[in-house]
Each structure stands twice: as C-alpha cells, then as structure tokens.
Amino acid sequence: MTDVPLDFVPVPGVRLSTTAAGIKRWERDDLTLIELAPGGTAAAVFTRNAFCAAPVTLARHHLIRTAPRYLLINAGNANAGTGAQGLRDALACCEALAGVTGCATEQVLPFSTGVIGEPLPVVRIIDALPRALAGLSEQGWADAARAIMTTDTVPKLVSRRFVADGHSATVTGIAKGAGMICPDMATLLAYLATDLAVSPEALQAILGRAVAPSFNAVTVDGDTSTNDACVLLASGAAPLAPVTKLDSRVGQALAQTVSEVCRDLASAIVRDGEGATKLVSIDVVGARDCEEARRVAYTIAHSPLVKTALFASDPNWGRILAAVGRSGIENLDIDRVTIHLDDLCIVRDGGRAPDYTERAGGQVLARKEFAIRVGLGRGEVAARVLTCDLSYDYVRINAEYRT
Amino acid sequence: MTDVPLDFVPVPGVRLSTTAAGIKRWERDDLTLIELAPGGTAAAVFTRNAFCAAPVTLARHHLIRTAPRYLLINAGNANAGTGAQGLRDALACCEALAGVTGCATEQVLPFSTGVIGEPLPVVRIIDALPRALAGLSEQGWADAARAIMTTDTVPKLVSRRFVADGHSATVTGIAKGAGMICPDMATLLAYLATDLAVSPEALQAILGRAVAPSFNAVTVDGDTSTNDACVLLASGAAPLAPVTKLDSRVGQALAQTVSEVCRDLASAIVRDGEGATKLVSIDVVGARDCEEARRVAYTIAHSPLVKTALFASDPNWGRILAAVGRSGIENLDIDRVTIHLDDLCIVRDGGRAPDYTERAGGQVLARKEFAIRVGLGRGEVAARVLTCDLSYDYVRINAEYRT
Numbered sequence: 001m002t003d004v005p006l007d008f009v010p011v012p013g014v015r016l017s018t019t020a021a022g023i024k025r026w027e028r029d030d031l032t033l034i035e036l037a038p039g040g041t042a043a044a045v046f047t048r049n050a051f052c053a054a055p056v057t058l059a060r061h062h063l064i065r066t067a068p069r070y071l072l073i074n075a076g077n078a079n080a081g082t083g084a085q086g087l088r089d090a091l092a093c094c095e096a097l098a099g100v101t102g103c104a105t106e107q108v109l110p111f112s113t114g115v116i117g118e119p120l121p122v123v124r125i126i127d128a129l130p131r132a133l134a135g136l137s138e139q140g141w142a143d144a145a146r147a148i149m150t151t152d153t154v155p156k157l158v159s160r161r162f163v164a165d166g167h168s169a170t171v172t173g174i175a176k177g178a179g180m181i182c183p184d185m186a187t188l189l190a191y192l193a194t195d196l197a198v199s200p201e202a203l204q205a206i207l208g209r210a211v212a213p214s215f216n217a218v219t220v221d222g223d224t225s226t227n228d229a230c231v232l233l234a235s236g237a238a239p240l241a242p243v244t245k246l247d248s249r250v251g252q253a254l255a256q257t258v259s260e261v262c263r264d265l266a267s268a269i270v271r272d273g274e275g276a277t278k279l280v281s282i283d284v285v286g287a288r289d290c291e292e293a294r295r296v297a298y299t300i301a302h303s304p305l306v307k308t309a310l311f312a313s314d315p316n317w318g319r320i321l322a323a324v325g326r327s328g329i330e331n332l333d334i335d336r337v338t339i340h341l342d343d344l345c346i347v348r349d350g351g352r353a354p355d356y357t358e359r360a361g362g363q364v365l366a367r368k369e370f371a372i373r374v375g376l377g378r379g380e381v382a383a384r385v386l387t388c389d390l391s392y393d394y395v396r397i398n399a400e401y402r403t
Numbered sequence: 404m405t406d407v408p409l410d411f412v413p414v415p416g417v418r419l420s421t422t423a424a425g426i427k428r429w430e431r432d433d434l435t436l437i438e439l440a441p442g443g444t445a446a447a448v449f450t451r452n453a454f455c456a457a458p459v460t461l462a463r464h465h466l467i468r469t470a471p472r473y474l475l476i477n478a479g480n481a482n483a484g485t486g487a488q489g490l491r492d493a494l495a496c497c498e499a500l501a502g503v504t505g506c507a508t509e510q511v512l513p514f515s516t517g518v519i520g521e522p523l524p525v526v527r528i529i530d531a532l533p534r535a536l537a538g539l540s541e542q543g544w545a546d547a548a549r550a551i552m553t554t555d556t557v558p559k560l561v562s563r564r565f566v567a568d569g570h571s572a573t574v575t576g577i578a579k580g581a582g583m584i585c586p587d588m589a590t591l592l593a594y595l596a597t598d599l600a601v602s603p604e605a606l607q608a609i610l611g612r613a614v615a616p617s618f619n620a621v622t623v624d625g626d627t628s629t630n631d632a633c634v635l636l637a638s639g640a641a642p643l644a645p646v647t648k649l650d651s652r653v654g655q656a657l658a659q660t661v662s663e664v665c666r667d668l669a670s671a672i673v674r675d676g677e678g679a680t681k682l683v684s685i686d687v688v689g690a691r692d693c694e695e696a697r698r699v700a701y702t703i704a705h706s707p708l709v710k711t712a713l714f715a716s717d718p719n720w721g722r723i724l725a726a727v728g729r730s731g732i733e734n735l736d737i738d739r740v741t742i743h744l745d746d747l748c749i750v751r752d753g754g755r756a757p758d759y760t761e762r763a764g765g766q767v768l769a770r771k772e773f774a775i776r777v778g779l780g781r782g783e784v785a786a787r788v789l790t791c792d793l794s795y796d797y798v799r800i801n802a803e804y805r806t
Binding site: 049050317351 | 484721
C-alpha cells in the first residue's frame with residue numbers, strides 16, 4: 001500500500017496550500033486551497049446522487065457562471081444532508097475567501113468530504129483562510145494529497161509530463177476516497193491540472209472522456225457518495241497556443257495524458273479501498289451492449305459473497321457463477337458462458353472446466369492483483385470494472401467510523 | 404436466536420423422514436424425504452437465477468407433467484454449476500427412488516442446497532433411500548427443519564391451524580437459508596403443506612400471492628441463489644370439498660394462513676441471516692409505483708455502509724440518505740423526503756430534523772428489531788423489505804465457508 005509515489009511535477013500557474021482548520025478533533029491539515037492563475041479554465045463532473053451535498057450544488061452553480069480562481073476543500077465534514085443551512089454555510093466560506101482576495105464569490109468553488117449531516121464549522125474555516133493564502137505554493141501537491149484524505153490510508157498523487165508541439169507540458173492530479181465508492185459520473189474528490197491553455201468546452205470534453213473508463217469504472221462498496229467531484233484545471237502558463245479542439249495534436253496528447261492520470265488515480269483509490277487487501281479487475285467480454293457488460297461486471301463486483309471469497313483467497317467460483325446468473329441478462333445461454341481467473345479457465349460448457357483444479361484457482365487468488373474474466377458469448381462488447389475484496393477491516397472501519 | 408418454536412401440527416397425508424447420507428464429512432442428517440399421499444397436489448416457485456441448479460431444472464420439468472409423490476432434499480451440495488453431469492446425477496436419484504417405491508420418475512422432485520460446483524455424491528444418496536423410506540412419519544417436521552440447514556443456526560418451522568367450513572385444517576411449513584439470500588420469485592428452500600384438497604391452479608395462485616410479500620421481500624446480502632425453491636403441498640386428507648377458487652370461504656382462509664406461514668418463515672430466515680444481530684424492516688411509503696418503492700428499499704437494504712452502521716448501532720443516518728439519493732429515482736424532490744427510525748424523525752425538509760438527537764437515534768438502533776421508514780412524498784404506494792445488519796461474523800462465515 002506504500003507504492004504510491006509522492007514525486008510530482010508542479011504545474012505552472014497552479015498553487016496549493018494546506019492548513020489545520022480543526023474541522024474535527026484531530027491534529028492534521030484538513031483545509032486545502034488551490035489557486036488557478038487568472039485566465040485559466042476549469043471543467044468538472046459531479047455526483048448524480050439526488051442528495052448531493054451543498055458544496056456540490058454551489059460549485060456547479062458557480063462554475064456555470066465563470067472560471068474559478070480558488071478551490072476550497074475541507075476534509076472531516078461533508079456538508080451533506082444539511083438542508084438550506086448547508087448552502088448558506090458553503091456560500092459564507094466562498095464569500096469570506098472572495099472578501100480577502102478580492103475575487104468574485106462565484107470564482108470560489110467549495111468542496112467538502114467527511115461525515116454526512118453535521119453542520120459545517122464555518123467560523124473555523126474562515127479563521128484559517130489567511131494562513132491558507134499565505135502558504136500557497138506550486139510545490140503544495142503532496143501536502144494537498146494528504147490533507148484531502150478521510151479514511152484513505154495513502155495519499156493518491158499522479159504526475160505525467162508529455163510533449164506537445166515540441167514543448168514539455170504537465171498533467172498532475174490528486175484524489176481521495178476509500179469508502180462510499182461507486183462513482184456515477186465522477187468520483188469522490190479528484191483535482192487535476194495542466195499548464196496548457198485549453199478552452200472550457202475542450203477541457204470538459206477531455207475530462208468527460210477520461211472519467212468514463214477510470215473513476216466511473218471502479219467500486220469499493222457500491223455506495224455512490226453525495227460529494228463526488230472531479231475537477232480539471234488548465235492554467236495556460238505554458239507558452240503554447242490554446243487547445244480548442246480534441247483532434248489537434250496537442251489536444252490528443254493532453255486527452256491521452258489526462259486519461260492516464262485519471263486511470264492511475266482511480267486504481268489507487270480501489271487499491272486503498274476500505275479494508276481492501278486485493279485489487280481485482282472484473283473484465284466482461286462478449287456482451288451485446290455496454291449496459292449488459294457493465295451490469296454483469298458490477299453484479300460480480302458488488303456481491304458480498306464474491307468479495308468475501310476474494311478476501312479468503314478461496315476460489316469459490318460458484319459465487320461468481322451465481323452472480324452472473326442473477327445479473328438480469330435476458331436469455332443468457334449458460335452453456336456459452338466462460339469464467340477465467342487470469343488465464344485459468346474455471347467454467348465452460350455450463351459447468352466446471354474438466355482441467356480446472358482448486359489448487360490452481362487458489363494460486364491465482366493468492367495474488368495481490370488479478371482479473372476475473374467473464375465471457376458471455378453473445379456479442380462483441382466488453383467492459384472493465386476495478387474492485388477490491390470485503391474484509392473484516394471493512395466492517396471495522398465502517399462500524400467505528402464516527403467513534 | 405433460540406425463540407423459534409419447534410412445536411408443530413402434523414399434516415395428515417404428508418410424512419417426512421431424515422437420514423445421514425454423508426453428503427459432506429459431517430455427523431448429521433443431511434437427506435430429507437417428504438411423501439405426499441396419492442391424489443395430493445403441489446405448487447412451486449423457483450429461482451430466476453439463469454445459472455439455476457440441475458435439481459431446479461428437473462423439479463420444474465417433473466412438476467409440469469404430474470403431481471409429485473416424493474420430495475428428495477439434500478443439504479451440503481447444491482448440484483449447481485455442474486453442467487450436463489449435474490442433470491444426470493439429479494435424474495439418477497429420482498430414478499432410484501422411483502425404482503424402490505414403484506412411483507414414476509416424474510413423481511419425484513429433487514432439491515439440493517450447499518456448495519456450488521461439486522459433483523453430487525449420487526451413490527451415497529441412493530444408498531440412503533431405504534433408510535429414508537423406513538423412517539417416514541407425520542411427526543418428521545422438526546427433524547426435517549434441521550436436516551435441510553446449511554449455515555443456518557436455527558431451524559425454521561411454522562405451524563398454523565385454522566377453521567374452514569367448520570372443520571379444523573392445518574398449514575405447516577419449514578424453510579432454510581442464511582446466506583445468498585435475495586430471493587427472486589422464491590426463496591432458498593421452503594416446504595409447506597396443508598391437509599385440505601386444493602386444485603393445482605388454486606394452489607399455485609395461493610403460493611404466488613403468499614411469496615411476493617414474504618420470501619420475495621427479504622434480503623441478507625443481495626445474492627440470489629441458484630437453488631431457491633418454495634413448494635406448497637395439499638394432501639386432501641381433510642374431510643372437506645376440494646378448494647378450486649380463491650374467493651371461496653375456505654380458499655380465503657387457506658390463502659390467509661399460507662401467507663402468514665410464509666411471512667413468519669421469511670422473517671425467521673432474515674433473523675438468522677449470516678452474522679445477523681438485528682432484524683430491520685425497511686418501509687418505503689409515498690412512492691409513485693411499486694417498482695420505485697422496492698428499488699429504494701433494496702438500495703438501503705443492500706448498502707454495506709448502512710448495514711455496518713446498523714451493526715454498530717450508530718445512527719449514521721447520512722448513509723441512509725445517501726442510499727435514497729443514489730437509488731435512481733428520477734426527479735426526486737429531496738425537500739419532501741422524510742426518514743424515520745421507528746417513530747423518531749431524523750430527516751425532513753432536505754436535512755436533519757431540528758428536534759433529532761444522536762442519543763435518541765442510538766436508542767432505536769440499540770433495539771434488536773426496528774424499522775427504517777422512508778417517505779418519498781410523491782405518491783401513494785408502499786413497499787416493505789426485511790433485512791439484517793453486516794457484522795464481522797458475516798465476513799468470517801463467508802471467508803471460512805469451505806474450509
């Protein structure tokens with residue numbers, strides 16, 4: 001769990017700082033400020049949970065009106081399920097930051113993560129703003145990756161350099177999340193930035209494409225958060241013409257790099273899933289359409305029986321088979337279904353493969369990373385979902401979360 | 404967990420026996436035989452899992468052709484995921500019993516429950532048949548309730564007498580199941596019998612109506628089994644005219660009693676859910692239609708975060724709210740949503756109820772049985788799902804199941 005590199009490349013035009021606002025009774029930095037240079041652009045995707053948090057509502061509203069100068073992120077309190085007071089509290093934080101910096105209130109995007117339903121400690125956040133502003137630095141990415149954590153055990157930080165039109169450019173991103181992970185159009189909190197100049201429309205398109213196979217294809221526990229948000233900033237500090245089209249050479253290079261950073265951050269989130277001891281890729285092939293491929297993959301990924309068997313390194317493949325069978329695929333021909341653990345075939349012709357042995361199955365499941373591969377034998381479409389196992393520690397972490 | 408009564412009223416015309424066939428390496432009765440008097444009728448509902456077990460396929464096939472004389476049930480091996488050999492094995496058991504008793508092979512219905520994917524020990528089952536036949540008795544219900552158990556910790560047996568046309572009649576039933584519980588048109592294994600004479604059509608209608616709000620409205624872990632089956636037998640031993648219509652006085656009394664027995668058996672299954680320490684009713688009201696009411700109820704009932712909070716007696720209601728929000732109800736007006744724990748209001752007007760206290764919430768969750776009541780405020784339809792909490796023991800039981 002300690003193989004996540006904390007090396008990173010700073011992004012010119014983007015500065016970060018962290019400070020201890022005392023959101024909860026703890027001794028750690030819990031308030032993160034990200035500053036985008038004037039003239040930069042931003043794109044974002046948010047949770048589809050109907051009970052979305054107050055900061056999600058407000059950030060969405062602000063982003064429609066103008067490009068942001070500041071992202072203000074607190075850990076320890078989700079400001080969700082807080083009704084009208086929650087909106088007033090989120091707005092008060094934005095107004096206070098605008099007052100100190102001279103930007104417009106709409107140029108501040110608020111984000112919160114933590115316990116749902118507690119009032120946001122607005123005064124403590126506002127009191128911390130001068131310290132946060134004083135600490136801004138292009139070197140702040142690693143501290144920010146740590147300060148946005150809640151039940152995460154490792155910070156998630158990914159950095160990539162790429163060459164665009166002969167110049168070197170950068171995409172650096174951080175993310176947090178370990179539980180309530182089944183993102184729907186976004187993940188918990190993720191912040192990426194590039195030093196290229198990019199039009200808002202191109203930036204949103206790049207982010208949308210990157211999120212689908214990364215953050216939107218991972219699950220820890222099937223619980224979609226109220227606070228999911230993923231933001232991509234473009235500072236324009238690099239000496240290159242603005243990207244306005246995805247099919248330009250620079251646009252393609254940027255889109256590719258953003259996708260890679262999102263994919264790496266998303267797999268880091270599953271690897272650090274609450275109580276997780278294994279990273280498991282559920283690969284479904286031979287589906288008629290994307291929806292049924294994803295449905296089968298998610299049914300396996302959410303099955304408590306499959307997840308406890310993964311934890312036990314028990315090749316109890318009957319549970320995988322039962323999950324495929326109950327996933328609601330119409331007219332599934334079970335004689336065409338195949339199930340592999342990595343390259344080991346365990347099910348074909350409607351039953352256990354004759355050459356399969358429990359010992360070989362146990363060897364695959366003892367690995368820290370492996371794939372469950374399901375062939376439906378009814379089409380050409382594939383889908384992949386990343387997930388983890390269900391361990392004693394998942395129960396412990398979530399039974400003790402608020403104590 | 405020891406409050407399940409093992410008193411019962413025998414059903415004239417129905418005899419049972421149990422014997423130790425040695426399906427697994429254990430010292431216990433694991434083979435159950437149920438005999439129905441000649442002229443009796445039967446109705447059944449089965450799992451909708453596409454990977455249904457060989458005995459389910461065969462029992463369905465036999466039941467279409469004729470009324471059964473024998474139900475042959477083994478615990479310890481599901482005979483599921485066993486392909487063509489599984490079907491041959493199930494048929495061999497039916498043929499052997501037919502050979503010894505002189506009935507037709509189609510008059511034997513096979514049932515299996517246990518580990519998926521292992522070959523059925525056919526020879527051991529056939530060797531045990533003479534002992535099983537010799538032991539048949541109308542007094543065998545309690546032993547049968549024990550012999551069909553797998554990870555169950557208590558037998559489930561419910562018996563009801565009722566008065567029909569001035570005569571006393573009986574419905575007695577047994578069920579098993581503790582994990583892989585999310586029945587879809589049936590539950591794991593349940594066998595009910597009455598001494599009334601009932602036409603096959605009326606019997607099927609009575610069972611269908613009884614199953615919907617009982618076995619089809621409970622969930623332990625969301626995993627629908629490959630082997631679910633629920634059978635209702637009518638022996639005709641009572642000195643009453645056959646029931647052919649549900650709207651007759653006797654038909655109504657029988658339907659009512661069968662529904663009650665199914666409801667009691669279904670709640671006994673959840674109460675004995677793997678690792679369960681609490682029985683929780685999820686009551687959704689104010690829905691536009693039954694589908695959305697059930698969808699919200701099941702989303703809450705399947706949320707690992709809600710279930711671990713229930714285990715911890717932690718009134719972390721934000722998790723309930725997040726589950727409602729992600730259940731996929733279009734245009735949900737969150738300001739109209741209410742959430743109660745029993746009679747305690749925790750959410751209204753889109754946030755925490757002003758008069759709610761954590762202490763009061765914790766008091767409700769400390770109960771062994773309580774209700775989570777969700778009002779959607781958009782219609783008149785209600786649904787109820789029974790579920791249990793997610794504890795360390797659920798992980799232990801399912802991580803160690805095959806060891």
